[in-house]
Amino acid sequence: MKSQNILLLIEVPQHQHGGTTYINNIIYSRLKNDKRFLFYIVNFSANVSEVSKFSIQKIIRNFKIIAKSWFIFFINKPVKVYLPLSATKFGIVRDFLLILPSVLFGGKKILHLHGFTYFKIYKESLLYRTILRVLDINSVYIGLCERQRLLVDSNFKKKTFVLYNTLNEDFYFKIKKKEKNKKKINLLYISNISKGKGQVDLINSVKHLNNIKLTLAGTLLNESKEFMDKFNKLIINNKDKIDYIGYADELMKMELFKKNDIFCMPSKLEEGSPVVIIEAMAHGLPIIAINKGCINEMIEGCGCIIDVFDELKFKIALEYVVSNYDILSKNCINNFNNKYKQDTFIKNFKDILTHC
Incomplete structure (x- = not known):
């Protein structure tokens, strides 16, 4: 050899x-x-x-x-x-x-x-x-x-x-501008489903808000029965606003980024530099996330950092992102092209x- x-x-x-x-x-x-x-x-x-x-x-x-x-x-x-x-x-x-x-x-x-x-x-x-x-x-x-x-x-x-x-550039659409849905705000989460990832907090933050649709995609990891029961109950009780689609392959993920407006990262874990945030930025989706790992540095000028996902703080962050959507979306695309x-x-x- x-x-x-x-x-x-x-x-x-x-x-x-x-x-x-x-x-x-x-x-x-x-x-x-x-x-x-x-x-x-x-x-x-x-x-x-x-x-x-x-x-x-x-x-x-x-x-x-x-x-x-x-x-x-x-x-x-x-x-x-x-x-x-x-x-x-x-x-x-x-x-x-x-x-x-x-x-x-x-x-x-x-x-x-x-x-x-x-x-x-x-x-x-x-x-x-x-x-x-x-x-x-x-x-x-x-x-x-x-x-x-x-x-x-x-x-x-x-x-x-x-x-x-x-990211794997074979699986993303090269776009110059993201157009936000004018009738309804479409929120997206993609990652594994587990207690530490914060999906329950995210659902509780959006379930009482108007004109909101949240799509969750990801593999449900082996968790406690208590968590799985709580997660499934929230999905069933809020099916008019919450859609859980399970694991999404690369092509399905790209369609999800294309159809949705804002990406949410409610994880409470010690994240590193989540690839899914880079994917969201590449598609012009502003991000709302907790400050973990590199996330604050990653999304500077591209969204909003909150210390916890609850209804009040999420609503304030959402209003900020919606009010500044065009510039934040443009910043996401530029940030991806310049750094990632x-x-x-x-x-x-x-x-x-x-x-x-």
Whole structure:
């Protein structure tokens, strides 16, 4: 096998509504034929339902993947290894084992952060903190935005490059101006359905408002019976205003962006840089969201940030967005074109990998 300069260890499973593996698929599809890069696909979870779950079969599969990564490393002797870093205790142990040859034999490590839970677990877990300090040796980080870069600087004391996320441009309509529906305000949410994602808060925020239609799309994750009963009851009791359509593939998502006016992101989780917000901006949909992760930086001039989704605060935010719709929509499209185009992402990603 021909020697390669840079080894990329990434997961590229079938895309669900979610960020890291979506970006990995773009990286792989754009760079797999570039002779400077060698890819090893490390699909630790067979599907989204396996994420964060324990099983003997999963452990055996993970060890087989790790063993093969060592073999590939020693055969190819890469000068650098790229790895999207896990933000869980089990995941960081797995990542450490995966990249161990580079740790032992001095190769440079490029660690990509895709969220904000790293900093909490770094402070709370001695195991995580110890492993990360070992991985820190001869490493650089890639962050999603300036806020994350500053947090890495203050917590990890390491050099960090900012790389804005991007989207699969095969599946979006290139538009210059978004026209808002004049009769009814059409709101859209696309992401996984779970308690932490805040769909219940969003529904409660809009169910008493007039001239509103809310469409929810996403996979219903395994949640408590209490949450699932509450979610289903809200959908049934508000079917005149709320439409839950389940999982939406890429083509269906594009139709949803085309038909709706405003995108809502009520997540209470430590989000990173949600790809779905980039998709919304590409289609000219202003955004109403909670300030989590990179979201405030992402939608500056493109929508409205609120600290919690409730009826009063959402109504105020909605009035602001509707009153300033044309300029906010135009800002969304310009923001996407200036910061989140795929060619820009790939150029910056290659520059980081080759010159860091």
